Amino acid sequence: MNYPLFVESNHTAIYKAYRPRYPKELYHRILEFYFNKVNIDEINKKIPLAVDIACGSGQATIDLSSYCGHVIGIDGSENQLKQASLKDNIEYHCSTAENLTFLPSNSIDLVTVATALHWFDIETFFQQVNRILKPNDGVLCIWAIGMPLLNNSKASEILNNFCQNDLNNCWSDRVNLVINHYEPILDKFPYPTTRIKHIIEHQQEMSIYEFVNLIETWSPCQKYCEIHGKDKLKELLKMFANNLVTCYIESTNDIVDRNFINNQMIVVKWIIHLHLMKKTIVDTH
Template identity: 30%
Template sequence: MTDFKDYFSTKSDSYAHYRPTYPHVLAEQLATLCKEKNIALDCGCGSGQFSLLLANYFEKIMATDASSNQIESATPHPKITYKVAPAEEVPLPNNSVDIITVAQAAHWLDLEKFYAEAKRVLKPKGIIALITYQNSILNDQKSNHLIENFYGKTLDHYWPPERRLVESGYKTLPFPFPEIEFTAPAMIAEWDFHQLYGYFTTWSAFKSFEAAGGAGEIEKFKMELAAAWGDLETTKTITWPLALRVGYFD
């Protein structure tokens, strides 16, 4: 059994509600790389954000996550089978999968074991895509400064070391597949203050800092960001830069 670093089960409902939605065109672009569109495997699926997009292009989706709470919070879909299973131990036969996606989760995996499992289940020339997004950016310099300070200074020592892989856009991840050049679309949302702050509460470092007695500093950040925001019901454009490593099983 693979060791599972579980940072998200305790707030799986918040994760499902507050995480941003991937652009539909991303799933479409990945689907066009596949020779067949029979089975997609979405590992570390969380509550199914990316699995649901894959269902628009593939006949069947196997969506797995090691967290039973995340799977319980997943959105049902007739094409999607949700399973509690680590990405390193997939309940699928050899050479059966057209594409494997891992959205904002590859940095938590035992990559050596995961890659071996990916090579087992992928069809020849099957696609593998590791997807990550980086910090949110607003068209508001003061809010951005407050968020960057909270992320990089207040929470700095509470981020797991794997977070640095996200910050690199996965460029520092080992990736033992012939690579496909891929231009990622932007991930954009129109959110009010409450939605954005709710997203911050899903951060692993936020939870660790809160548990360590950081509630006062968190409340200070919330009040300062609210003051910079203005009308809390007003929506603002938020962008998350997307980065991918895309390859195929040779």
């Protein structure tokens, strides 16, 4: 991974606190694909060994541990791994996605990448995946969670303005790949004859305070902080939060205290594109 993101200790702390977890439906789709079943209720066993690449502080790793016998979470940031959730059947290893040489060949049942592929040297990564996955049964699972959608039209305009104008010039070209759910690079994905996609809608209630803290974990906010400093970023996020509060106050019939609105739950929605593919002898590259 050539982009040293999510490494500063304060940033990894808010990453752990505010990054959302993924829905159960996503993991059920993975199990159905791995076990060649059409209904999760038909599955009463676990995937033996999974590797979660660029696991961060373990948002997906901890969930995978409920469906897998053992999970290895891998991330290039020591500070991310210090924040990671612990469980008896999870181990963590500090390494990049392109360096999986410590894993034996043909040994892994499942490799997952949760909204991180855009930061990789994908050709090198896919070579490593092809080496470590078990032939015929090994599954590669990549998903991308898109931009958040708000249940308030004026708040959506504020969010769009924040992303397009306030954070202008802070977005890496690579982020466009995840915004577009990796569609521009699907031709580079391995095992095309086995590949399928699921589109999963996921929504979550959170306060405006929590939502703004989630936004702060984004890489363009990290870049803005690098360019303008922490104080300027805090000012920008405070203005963003106040603008959102105003939108939700205007959508109610009562005059409500802003602090109350700041703690009121709002609905945030995401569209997740889940790409599943299986290593086959005839389809490897």
